[in-house]
Amino acid sequence: MEKYNHKDIESKWQKHWLETGAFKIDKDDTSKPKYYILDMFPYPSGDGLHMGHTESYTASDVYYRFKKMQGFNVLHPQGFDAFGLPAENYAIKTKVHPAETTEKNINTYIGQMKMLGLAYDFDEKAVTSDPKYYKWTQWIFSQFYKNDLVYKKTSKTNWCSSCQTVIANEQVVDGKCERCGAEIIQKEVPGWFFKITDFADDLITGLEKIDWPEHTKKNQVNWIGKSEGAEIEFRIQNSELKIKVFTTRPDTLFGATYMVLAPEHPIIENLENRIQNLGEVKNYIERAKNKTEMDRIEAKEKTGVKLEGIFAINPATQEEIPVFIADYVLGGYGTGAIMAVPAHDERDLEFAKKYNLKIEPVVSPMIVENRDPLIKHSEQKGVLEFIGDVRSGKKCFSESGYLVNSGKFTDMYNIEAKKEITKFVGGKMTTNYRLRDWSISRQRYWGCPIPVVYSPDGEAHLVPEENLPWTLPADVDFVPTGISPLAKSKELKERTEKIFGEGWVPEYDTMDTFVDSSWYFLRYPDPHNEKEFCSETRKKWLPVDLYIGGAEHTYMHLLFARFFVKAMNKIGLVNFDEPFQRLRHQGMVLDGQGKKMSKSKGNVINPNDMVNRFGADSVRTYMLFAAPLEDEVMWNEDNIVGVYRFLEKMWRLSSKVKGGELKVENKIQNLLHKTIKKVSNDIDNLKYNTAVSAMMILINDMEKEEEIARQDYESFLKILSPFAPHITEELWQILGNTNSIHNEPWPKFDENLMKDTSYTVVIQINGKVRAEIQVEEGTSDDDVKKLAMEQEASKKWMAGNEPKKVIYVKNKLVNIVI
């Protein structure tokens, strides 16, 4: 037999699969249960596929092949998130049109995916920059518009002066542009928004019914940031002006001893003539303006300035309290103003100590010790001591308890007091969310045009459905000037006037690319449909059963996609309200030293090089063997040889295969069936690393045999085939099979063959292992215990003592306690 030659084998089968349409499926076949497994589609960058993609896509490919062999009709599509800034930035530099670069990059990606043996049908791909695709992005926008889920407003937004475009809050990293790294400044810009906040509650409750990693769910909940509390107004002394605060602790209102406003709070302008230290205040506001949100968050020490001459009235106590501005209070959250209760909030206490402000305790824990039942809780000795400690700043109490120093509410349980006190001062209970509406307008060229035109009076109108796709004009100059590139297109201007009339102008902004990727999984079942985004019959494929991708998409992409589906469900476009039933993340791929790969470090590993050297089967299997899927993988070239040797062993083992009715060693069948069971369960749970190791154990045992029964070897090939599709196909063919191994049914394990006739039982004396015995299947518990105690080693360690207790764990161990 010839030596294992991965290059010849892999190119042979890749060609064969392509020619025979091995990865095509009949999407209308209803004879089998459906399974939809999805990868997060890549942005086709000029750098090509990276190792992270390789791991993620291999993981889904293994699952696809497994499910297919189990008899499912499996949809396993791939596409490209093709709009975006890098292609446009490249165009600015080189004048090469983004459409051209994008197409080139996509072809590179497809070639690389084929090299890895990934089973995608690229005739069925979705490409977001293709007018046939974005027609439906625009159509969905229109549906949202008609259903009052889109609105336009002018708002202070993050502006990247380098990209000359608005950046979503979620896309700002360290106060810098996520894509180009330039500083983000605040700028007033008009734009379109999606009402994602309408679904804030649904986005939280929907998490309960989907199988996602717990930490991902928690992070989404935290991101949405629901908090229940009250809005309460504080009057400014000697004025009609009022400041509204949002607080989760209205029960502590009697302890509010000062207020803090965000530096951008509008009321400050109205108070200018009364602020005695206006210069200092303006100076502070100016400095805060130049700070990015991240700077404000990261500041070690809280800073602030008192508004001299200004006092607010605590509506509960009617006391005059000082007012500060401080940049740790954010204009964009709540009402941009807080009441401060230093006795019951750590941050307020820190600030109060720094500026020497009054601390007034108003909640005390229930103190049980030395309690006199005839005296009210608030007058108990222990409570009075506690109050003293808090008042002196020694401690801060932020938990639940009973009110003190709170007028007629004293001695009430604080949770009950929330509503009562709010009512008392004329406030109202409200729910506040951290989540903001999604700004989707971008002043960029390479994106999906917003299908809106403006009549001469400036009113916005949707582009009618018959004019979709509302295409991206080709005649533009990409160089950013602060106005949208589309404004420079003669063709777009003429097109608009021709269709709508003289004086009509098109919307010049394009959409955030996260819009494109918020619905792409709805397109895959029916990507060529020109009448609908997806036909009713093809909607049977939805929702996605298993979604695999990086944890970096926890907040933006996964939240936006969920919002899209919920909105579309509300409109009646889909009949489910969660897009991804099961979600799993893959970890990062690091270099051999455990460092992140990056161009600047020069440690980027190209998947093609690895495939050339070790073969796709080895690269695939090693990626999944090296670490659990969700963990980081260190790409250590020295270790991949272990997997390569394993595949070589598989190759050589085929020469021991005997056909016909060969009588087989029972021992191998026992292990084989155990392995089939373990590999099946492990794949189903995406525990690929232990599945591979189980197969390594099996081959080490099989190697020792003189002869291998054909059916045993074939079963082994089948369970290996999802990981190493090429070598298994080749060996399958060498055995004389004419069909593809990948269309074979998944091997079944036989519980009878897995039964053991005897077990090794460990003997412990006081929990320490002292001996082991072989116990025949079916031996009674008492007999095993007796046998254990009769052992020489047991007698020695028992040293004549009578056992206090003997514990027997079936077929595992006996623990003799003396």
Place this chain on the structure above:
RNA sequence: GCCUGGGUGGCGGAAUUGGUAUACGCGCACGACUUAAAAUCGUGUCUCGCAAGAGAUGCGGGUUCGACUCCCGCCCUAGGCACCA
């Protein structure tokens, strides 16, 4: 500061309804084959100890016949973030 993970041999990692810690792989050492090397195969490989044995899953406690696994308190580390009122 807060949130979420993670800490097991020289290295990647395995083991949880609490039951033989270190599977599998890499590396290393020795041996076989070879003129030699590579490849392959075999044996060994947590630490201390001549041995009997003892100790070890970040550290310190606890529960238990028995703890990597559960509880309490720390330390270190990675990633994420929202000082959220």
